[in-house]
Amino acid sequence: MSAPRSILITGASSGLGAALARSYAAPGVKLALVGRDEDRLAATAAAVRAAGAEAVTGRFDVGEAEPLGAWILAQDAAAPFDLVIAAAGVSAGARADGEMEGRALATLQVRSNLLGTLHTIEPLLPAFARRGRGQIAVVASIAALRGLPYSPAYSASKAGIRAYGEAIRALLAPHGVAVSVIVPGFFDTPMTGRWSGPTPFLMSLDAMTRAIRRGLDRRARRITVPRLLAWGSQAADLLPASISDRIMRGFRFHIEPGR
Ligand SMILES: NC(=O)c1ccc[n+]([C@@H]2O[C@H](COP(=O)([O-])OP(=O)(O)OC[C@H]3O[C@@H](n4cnc5c(N)ncnc54)[C@H](OP(=O)(O)O)[C@@H]3O)[C@@H](O)[C@H]2O)c1
Numbered sequence: 001m002s003a004p005r006s007i008l009i010t011g012a013s014s015g016l017g018a019a020l021a022r023s024y025a026a027p028g029v030k031l032a033l034v035g036r037d038e039d040r041l042a043a044t045a046a047a048v049r050a051a052g053a054e055a056v057t058g059r060f061d062v063g064e065a066e067p068l069g070a071w072i073l074a075q076d077a078a079a080p081f082d083l084v085i086a087a088a089g090v091s092a093g094a095r096a097d098g099e100m101e102g103r104a105l106a107t108l109q110v111r112s113n114l115l116g117t118l119h120t121i122e123p124l125l126p127a128f129a130r131r132g133r134g135q136i137a138v139v140a141s142i143a144a145l146r147g148l149p150y151s152p153a154y155s156a157s158k159a160g161i162r163a164y165g166e167a168i169r170a171l172l173a174p175h176g177v178a179v180s181v182i183v184p185g186f187f188d189t190p191m192t193g194r195w196s197g198p199t200p201f202l203m204s205l206d207a208m209t210r211a212i213r214r215g216l217d218r219r220a221r222r223i224t225v226p227r228l229l230a231w232g233s234q235a236a237d238l239l240p241a242s243i244s245d246r247i248m249r250g251f252r253f254h255i256e257p258g259r
Contacts, residue, residue: 003029004024004029004082004083004135005028005029005030005079005082006029006030006032006079006080006081006082006083007021007024007029007030007031007032007082007083007084007085008031008032008072008076008081008083008084008085008120009021009031009032009033009034009084009085010034010035010062010085010086010087010088010116011034011086011087011088011139012031012033012034012035012041012044012057012087013035013036013040013043013044014035014037014040014189014190015087015190015191015205016087016139016184016187016189016205016208017033017035017044017087018040018043018044018047019205019206019209020085020087020209020212021033021047021048021055022044022047022048022051023209023210023213024053024083025047025048025049025050025051025052025055026051026052026053027052027053028052028053029053030053030055030056030079031045031048031053031054031055031056032055032057032058032075032079032081033048033055033057033058034057034058034059034060034062034068034088034120035057035059035088036059036060036061041057041059042057045057056075058072058075061112062086062088062112062115062117062119062120063108063111063112063116063119064119065115065119068120069119069123072123072124073123073124076124076127080127080131081124081128081134082133082134082135083134083135083136083137083216084120084121084124084134084135084136084137085137085139085216086116086120086121086136086137086138086139086161087137087139088112088113088116088120089112089113089116089139089157089191090108090109090112090113090191091109091151091154091191091194091195091255092105092106092108092109092153092154092255093150093151093152093154093253093254093255094150094151094253094254094255095255095256096196096254096256098254101151101152105153106152106153107153109153109154109156109157110153110156110157110160112157113154113157113158113160113161114156114157114158114160114161114164117139117161117164118164121136121138121168124136125172128172128175129172129177132175132176132177133176134177134178135177135178135179135216135219136165136168136172136177136178136179136180137179137180137181137182137223138161138162138164138165138179138180138181138182139182139184140158140159140161140162140165140181140182140183140184141154141155141158141183142183142184142185142186142230143155143158143159144158144159144161144162144183145183145230145233145234145237146233146234146236146237146244146248147159147248148248149245149248149251150197150251150252150253150255151253151255162183165179165180165181166181169181169221178219178221179221180215180216180219180220180221180222180223181221181222181223182212182215182223183222183223183224183225183230184208184225185201185202185203185225185229185230186199186200186201186202186229187202187203187204187207187208188202188203188204188205189205194255194256195253195254195255196253196254196255196256197251197252197253197254198251198252198253199253200229201228201229203225203226208225211223211225212225
């Protein structure tokens with residue numbers, strides 16, 4: 001399978017999305033980069049161009065389907081995507097004072113994470129199926145495997161992304177389209193910087209990006225990093241709920257309000 005030449009990445013203005021954009025940047029590659037923060041998105045585009053790639057930027061809220069979808073389809077018409085990575089995401093959860101996240105933040109996470117992923121991928125599914133090639137990657141989380149008590153809506157949004165990714169993976173395989181469901185544990189980004197509490201097996205952004213990139217290069221169906229944390233989470237779920245709930249409550253953390 002040849003290396004992707006036209007790549008769409010959401011969440012490209014920070015963290016994982018920006019790091020993946022830089023990792024794919026090379027002469028002959030075109031990157032379509034989506035984010036909201038103008039300066040940080042421009043910084044990723046500049047880094048990508050400095051590595052010899054072409055970059056176009058789209059400032060969109062992935063929660064708004066129509067403008068995002070129209071831009072994505074226009075970019076696909078100009079240079080058909082052979083890789084799409086839906087990495088945009090936000091996290092919230094219980095506050096330091098113990099106050100719960102509340103409806104507004106809960107809705108924001110489902111909208112940005114789950115609906116944002118759907119809004120990015122759905123417009124492209126017919127074209128990918130018709131062309132009979134390409135790769136789609138969604139970014140779930142360890143929180144998708146077992147709901148985190150202090151971050152319920154984030155867990156729900158990520159479980160939805162995981163289920164969506166698994167569903168389209170089976171659906172698109174006969175069309176020759178690969179779907180990679182990425183299930184990361186904790187890694188060091190501005191998002192994790194707002195979390196206080198245990199972050200077991202915390203990885204550097206570089207190490208996580210390299211591990212995910214290796215999985216993407218071999219078109220892995222599931223990219224779980226680090227595996228041990230995922231196994232622990234799944235093992236907890238095999239226990240009686242009363243016991244696993246008590247264990248999960250031990251991972252007490254709070255999240256400062258984000259940007
Ligand atoms: N960090 C971790 O430990 C961890 C663990 C598991 C999964 N993940 C997932 O990995 C992905 C990347 O996270 P990260 O740690 O790299 O976080 P980050 O540094 O905070 O980056 C998040 C990115 O998503 C974009 N974004 C958020 N909401 C958006 C919206 N509504 N519309 C458009 N763009 C939006 C941000 O854009 P702007 O800043 O321009 O608004 C930014 O580019 C997320 O899906 C996250 O849930 C992270």
